[in-house]
Amino acid sequence: MSKITKAFQNGKVFIPFITCGDPDMETTAAAVRAMAQNGADIIELGIPFSDPTAEIRALSAGADTDKVFDLVRELRRDVSVPLIFMTYANVVYSYGAEQFISTCREVGIDGLILPDIPFEEKEEFSEICRCYEVDLISLIAPTSENRIGMIAREAEGFIYLVSSLGVTGVRSEITTDLASIVRVIRENTDIPVAIGFGISTPEQAKQMAQIADGAIVGSAIVRIAEQYGREAPEVIGEYVRKMKSAVCEYG
């Protein structure tokens, strides 16, 4: 069982996301530590891309993949929770897929989320990921329908269930019938399911934890980072603590 899957063994999980280098690497490092200390079970680190088609905010000025690897090396001196990269295929492809994924393993990255790599294109990356024991996380969307079983059967680490149509962002209401999607996933795999996209309040996180094994929050934290700049880590820590305890009410 991978380190990521193991993180789901002690009850419901909370997975926060942060963009590396927002506004600088020192602040990111402090925010990641604040997340870990306040109960984050897995942390998603975004490597910025110039033209993100699945999120609103592009943050690529001076984005440097090597500096992100350096950040993880530094974090791994004391941070032990599983860390996952989320980025776009071109960042990995341009670095050299094997070079990128072997470096993930070397610095202590446990998983990889590539939102522009669907099931049909994953082999190019998944074979290398298996080689280096980095979980390539599969996404399932409300539009997946007849594809759910096929994706679930080959999933590793956990399944990232996209809660709604569209791109990331804060939503007031989540209307998709997620419970029935989770049911189909459970029929096909034992890999845990976490729900993300559009979750921001403790109430929503609680709801998601009721349906699935965990909740992922990105945009709400990105918004805190944007608002508080270098002062953000403390606010993020506080937010993660609140969200984790909401999720655990169903643990």
Place this chain on the structure above:
Amino acid sequence: MMTNPNGRFGIHGGQYIPETLMNAVIELEEAYQKYKDDPDFNRELNELLNEYANRPSRLYYAERMTKDLGGAKIYLKREDLNHTGAHKINNVLGQALLAKRMGKTRLIAETGAGQHGVATATAAALLNMECVVFMGEEDTIRQALNVYRMRLLGAEVVAVKSGTATLKDAVSEAMREWTNRISDTHYCLGSVMGPHPFPTIVRDFQAVISKEIKSQMLQKEGRLPDAVIACVGGGSNAIGTFYHFIQDKSVRLIGCEAAGRGIDTFETAATISTGRVGIFHGMKSYFCQDKHGQIAPVYSISAGLDYPGVGPEHAFLHDIGRAEYVAVTDDEAVEAFEYLSKTEGIIPAIESAHAVAHAMKLAPTMGKDKTIVITISGRGDKDCAAIARYRGEDIYE
């Protein structure tokens, strides 16, 4: 013909898109397979192409230009004479009819110079569909006339402010919008790019250009041309111009990319000359990018060629050496824009002027017994204000 089942052209192409969109492109591919050889569908499409869009377009012998350059005989494929003023209508009518048969009621599109947006707005008006066009804010300024045309046709135009506020950002925004609303919406992609099956669908609808060139040349000259030349942004008019000649090895296929201020500067959009293989906007192909894989901000005077990538079939034709890709600067394109206007009384789109510029270099090096076909992909009215500004003159549109 060149497409293998999962939409690859050599290593290029593919479907690098979010899971949310996968069933939408699969549904599109199934619908396309169902209708592409359907007699009723093709009858309706041909009727529209001929009676509404003014096909077949003329193949015009540019006699004054030929004599002035003193080399190969030059023909112009007049896509500028199509309804809406560019080749874009060929693809749009096909996709709009397909969308209608799929039960979609709303078309969305990206546009650079505005020609594809105008064509989509036109088809939506004709077929009584809702239409939203995404256009980089920078381009809404460069091509203000086309913005007004789209609104006049009943479309909503959304000015995209993200990134460089040009074509690539308009594509990203259109893809995001499609992710938001799939059930009633067809994304009418304007070029031979994006995820499979778009590069194949758009190529097939544009292939009418080379099909006509071939029969027109056989009729006028009794033989095939020695070279066909077209401008390349994403590459739809170029692939349309090349397609039926790919197997005719005696015909040189020449694509003209926008070099902007030069391929040795950062202000360029010449993807094949300066880019490397990457994954973006749903496809693997050549892209202008930095060493970390961040997509480069590109530049060209031509809003329609101002794109950091190129269609996957062009990337493949380049890899196997079947087509040649050359870079043409802003200066050369503007000179050709003025030259064709004065010599033949034809004002070409600034995009098409890139192809004219290369032909002006190539024709004198070829014998008088040789023939060249240049595709004039669109008309240049939309560009007059921008070219006047380029020449230091401010005119009111």
